[in-house]
Amino acid sequence: MSPDGEASRDALVRMYHVSKSYLPGAFALRDVNLSIEKGDLVFLTGPSGAGKTTLLRLLFAAEQPSEGSIIIGGRNIARLSESAVPSLRRRIGVVFQDFKLLPRRSVEENVGLTLAVRGEPPRQVRSRAFRMLKQVGLQHRRHHPPVTLSGGEQQRVAIARALVGEPELLLADEPTGNLDPELTLEIMDLIAAAAARGTTVVVATHDRSLVERYARRVLRLQAGELIEAGP
Amino acid sequence: MTSLWRAIYFIRTATDGLRSSPVTTAVAVGTIATTLVVMGVFGLALKQMSGIVDRVGQDLTVSAYLEPSVDDAAARALATRVATVEGVASVEVVTREEALRRFQGVAGDRTGLLDGLVENPLPASLEISLASGERHEEGIERLVEAIRGLPGIAEIEHGQEWVGTYERVLAGLRAVSMGLGAVFALAALLIVSNTIRLAIYARRDEVEILALVGASRGFIGTPFLLEGALQGAAGSLLALGVLYLGFRVVVAVSGSALAFLIGHAEPVFFDAPEAIAFVLAGAALGCVGSLSALGSAWRPA
Numbered sequence: 001m002s003p004d005g006e007a008s009r010d011a012l013v014r015m016y017h018v019s020k021s022y023l024p025g026a027f028a029l030r031d032v033n034l035s036i037e038k039g040d041l042v043f044l045t046g047p048s049g050a051g052k053t054t055l056l057r058l059l060f061a062a063e064q065p066s067e068g069s070i071i072i073g074g075r076n077i078a079r080l081s082e083s084a085v086p087s088l089r090r091r092i093g094v095v096f097q098d099f100k101l102l103p104r105r106s107v108e109e110n111v112g113l114t115l116a117v118r119g120e121p122p123r124q125v126r127s128r129a130f131r132m133l134k135q136v137g138l139q140h141r142r143h144h145p146p147v148t149l150s151g152g153e154q155q156r157v158a159i160a161r162a163l164v165g166e167p168e169l170l171l172a173d174e175p176t177g178n179l180d181p182e183l184t185l186e187i188m189d190l191i192a193a194a195a196a197r198g199t200t201v202v203v204a205t206h207d208r209s210l211v212e213r214y215a216r217r218v219l220r221l222q223a224g225e226l227i228e229a230g231p
Numbered sequence: 232m233t234s235l236w237r238a239i240y241f242i243r244t245a246t247d248g249l250r251s252s253p254v255t256t257a258v259a260v261g262t263i264a265t266t267l268v269v270m271g272v273f274g275l276a277l278k279q280m281s282g283i284v285d286r287v288g289q290d291l292t293v294s295a296y297l298e299p300s301v302d303d304a305a306a307r308a309l310a311t312r313v314a315t316v317e318g319v320a321s322v323e324v325v326t327r328e329e330a331l332r333r334f335q336g337v338a339g340d341r342t343g344l345l346d347g348l349v350e351n352p353l354p355a356s357l358e359i360s361l362a363s364g365e366r367h368e369e370g371i372e373r374l375v376e377a378i379r380g381l382p383g384i385a386e387i388e389h390g391q392e393w394v395g396t397y398e399r400v401l402a403g404l405r406a407v408s409m410g411l412g413a414v415f416a417l418a419a420l421l422i423v424s425n426t427i428r429l430a431i432y433a434r435r436d437e438v439e440i441l442a443l444v445g446a447s448r449g450f451i452g453t454p455f456l457l458e459g460a461l462q463g464a465a466g467s468l469l470a471l472g473v474l475y476l477g478f479r480v481v482v483a484v485s486g487s488a489l490a491f492l493i494g495h496a497e498p499v500f501f502d503a504p505e506a507i508a509f510v511l512a513g514a515a516l517g518c519v520g521s522l523s524a525l526g527s528a529w530r531p532a
Contacts, residue, residue, distance in 0.1 A: 086442075089443060119237065121236060
């Protein structure tokens with residue numbers, strides 16, 4: 001773990017004076033400095049509108065910062081060209097509250113999508129997707145369409161899709177927001193297991209009990225400013 | 232292997248996309264077909280007109296009247312010389328006797344007009360046909376310049392002015408047809424473009440998810456391009472069918488009236504290469520429409 005603004009040699013993610021504003025003078029993020037080390041599981045917390053989602057979107061290059069630098073794996077992605085975005089995203093897994101699964105594709109196809117876009121052969125895609133589904137306990141549902149699965153199962157599919165490409169960084173935006181407490185723990189255990197295997201994980205959540213239960217480093221945002229960056 | 236798999240994936244995704252929104256697909260194909268039918272009608276009309284031009288061109292000759300002193304042997308020698316002039320396809324010697332026979336044939340029962348004459352007053356002539364690339368105003372002018380002043384030629388008669396006027400009218404008609412074709416092509420382009428834009432909008436979640444997992448713009452866009460091409464090809468095939476049926480009905484119903492309009496020639500439909508070009512043009516139209524839609528609808532997640 002690394003204190004606010006202090007660059008570590010093993011940091012996977014570093015942000016230097018990052019600000020994001022959509023209107024002049026109205027900041028979604030203001031002068032954020034942080035460093036996240038490889039293999040860390042970090043919680044990003046704060047009330048609604050604090051800038052959690054904006055920070056995650058900056059990390060997977062869905063948006064560009066108005067100011068500052070974002071270094072991921074040694075590369076500044078703050079001014080990434082559109083054509084360079086896909087290669088960045090192949091190193092990052094993203095999980096959302098609303099799962100974002102393709103309804104017309106099977107569970108296995110949804111998971112395999114991450115590998116398919118890289119041009120991996122279909123047999124390899126199916127084999128790796130199956131192994132990943134086995135890890136999340138859904139191998140028996142691989143031929144089903146996602147809509148026939150429960151919310152918890154759909155989120156497990158989304159996690160499988162995010163992890164099947166063995167990303168360096170996993171970003172989860174309120175991954176348990178739609179789930180009941182029991183399923184929440186099930187999903188969080190899967191995410192924590194990914195961190196234990198060496199994946200750097202950032203989980204945005206406003207669920208205080210979750211943060212307390214896992215006792216990991218917390219980055220707290222309020223009105224776009226990072227007000228707490230340590231455990 | 233990867234390329235083959237990608238091709239299969241793209242085709243499957245494109246056909247899935249078309250199947251998943253049958254109403255939008257049917258409307259797009261129908262609208263493209265309607266536009267292409269209108270363009271096809273103009274194309275067919277131009278084709279019949281081109282046929283008339285070709286036939287007129289075949290009949291187009293320049294007549295060089297010979298001096299009375301030129302006998303048949305000298306006329307043949309002169310014909311051989313004229314045949315070597317650039318742009319000349321053939322030369323026929325019309326002797327004075329032949330000219331008289333032709334006159335009698337044309338005059339019919341009014342041949343009494345010649346009764347008072349002691350001697351055949353008609354001169355011998357050379358009837359010169361132009362090569363296909365020279366059947367225009369400038370071609371005739373070049374030929375006249377080349378043979379004017381040759382010993383034995385007294386006078387040259389040609390339909391240069393008439394040909395010039397006819398050519399200008401045809402060029403105008405072609406320009407109008409091409410202009411209208413361009414307008415209809417643009418309309419078809421906008422229709423395809425908007426349809427694909429709707430398809431992208433309807434599947435924006437899919438586009439967003441693909442972009443999230445690292446799909447390149449080409450990977451996401453290619454199925455949409457294929458959809459546009461398939462819609463264009465289907466629309467043009469439908470249009471071709473409608474045009475053929477319409478053509479057959481018009482030929483059957485109008486009968487001799489149509490034959491008269493197009494100069495007593497057999498009305499012709501598009502031949503195989505033209506039909507293939509029509510379908511390919513439809514597919515290309517769909518592709519370009521999709522490209523335009525992708526250009527404006529593309530927003531990475």
